[in-house]
Amino acid sequence: MTGTETAPTTDSWTLQSAPLNYVVGHVRAVLPDRILEDARIVVRDGRIEEVGPSTPGVRPDVDGGGLLCLPGLVDVHSDGLEKERLPRPGVELPWAFSLMSFEGKVRAAGVTTVFHGASFSDRATATTGRSVHVAQQMCESIEGWNMRDTDARLVDHHVLHRLDVRSAAGFKAMREEFDRLVAAGVVTAATPAVISHEDHTPGIGQYADRTYYENHIAGVRGISAEDARKVVDGLAAEREANAGVRDETMGWLAEQSRKGLARVFGHDPESAVEIADLAARGGNVAEFPTTVEAAREARDRGMSVVMGGPNVLRGRSHSGNVSAGELAELGLVTALASDYLPSSLLGAAFSLADGCMTLPAAVSLVTSGPATAVGLADRGALGTGQRADLVLVSLEHGHPVIRAVLRAS
Secondary structure, three states, X not given: OOEEOOOOOOOOXXXXXXXXXXXXXXXXXXXXXXXXXXXXXXXXXXXXXXXXEOOOOEEOOEEOOOOEEEEOEEEEEEOHHHHHHOOEOOEOOOHHHHHHHHHHHHHXXXXXXXXXXXXXXXXXXXXXXXXXXXXXXXXXXHHHHHOOOHHHOOOEEEEEEXXXXXXXXXHHHHHHHHHHHHHOOOOOOOOXXXXXXXXOOOOOHHXXXXXXXXXXXXXXXXXXXXXXXXXXXXXXXXXXXXXXXXXXXXXXXXXXXXXXXXXXXEEOOOOHHHHHHHHHOOOOEEEOOOOHHHHHHHHHOOOEEEEEHHHHHHOXXXXXXXXXXXXXXXOOOOEEEOEOOOOHHHHHHHHHHOOOOOHHXXXXXXXXXXXXXXXXXXXXXXXXXXXXXXXXXXXXXXXEXXXXXXXXX
16 A cells, blocks of 8 residues: 555544544554564554554554554453443432443543442442442443444443342342343353352451451441441351351352353352362452462462452552452452442553563553453454454653543444
8 A cells, every 4th residue: 555544444533432443553563472663553444454563654544643552452351331320329310321420531541441349238328329220220320331333432431249148138139130131142252241249248258357347337337336346246146147047158159150151250269178169169369359369279279360450559458457468469360340430540550661561561450351251252452353443542740641442332
């Protein structure tokens, strides 16, 4: 080609979506193993056809001007939508507006695929608004959102089903939702549901040191430390009484995993024994392990290990557990999730790139790593055949800034 480098068919650029065929040139392409300087990326039919050096004297459709080009970010655990819907206790916004508003924030963070956490639990609180009913509403709203014209969607939306293993009501609702998705052909062996099982009983998991939970309760409710201890004592006793529900829930999850209908995440595992149990149930992912022991056992078993972006940025866990940065330095982290802050993903990746790993390795933690965790092989890397989800990034005062996002239609 000479003069200009264009697609074999004519596409018009619109503000509605990226064209199916175009060429991005003069970018610093972040590949899985290196950075390719002055690169060009050829897109055909919404897929990457070629990544290689820019051709001298040839003008691409889009001149990247030396910006970094990354694959679109994949967020496998986001609780941001529930905060968008309930910005203050008792202030509920419509689901459609909340999705539209939050989609803009996710897109601005360079995220092109997001898994929204829907909490199937009967432990409703004023600050989160979580309940079985809200989880069902969220799933229905996301399903309806996905039925819109795909050209109008800025982000690929999915559901992370967060199942409280000691909630009878949550388990019942989760089974009903799961059966509905299977009957509708949405959940199949080719497209399994993603289910994260969690047990937030004080004294185990995330709150192994229950003092952190007591302090949280005291702050949220404005009560004394002594009253907070009594509340947590009651909560622990109540949840211990639901041990039978936990056993039934775990058995059901193992069955769906064996059928290939669910990818199972173990939330907040704290020991090698818990990881072994997760593996026995067919679990694929250790999500937010709380100790080095649990993370190392998970990696030894070939599991993905997901940690939180905010944890990396803060340099520590908010509940006193192992820091994501420490696990990353040990080579035990394969993916980062935003948890509650979409912008934390890219910030955390670049923070790690400034310290314990290369930029390509750090970028993989927010692209190919999470894509692998949820079983999406068609995205997460700048490679032939991958979805043309592209993010152009500059560095300003040492921090990454999203300059453009192109999502495959």
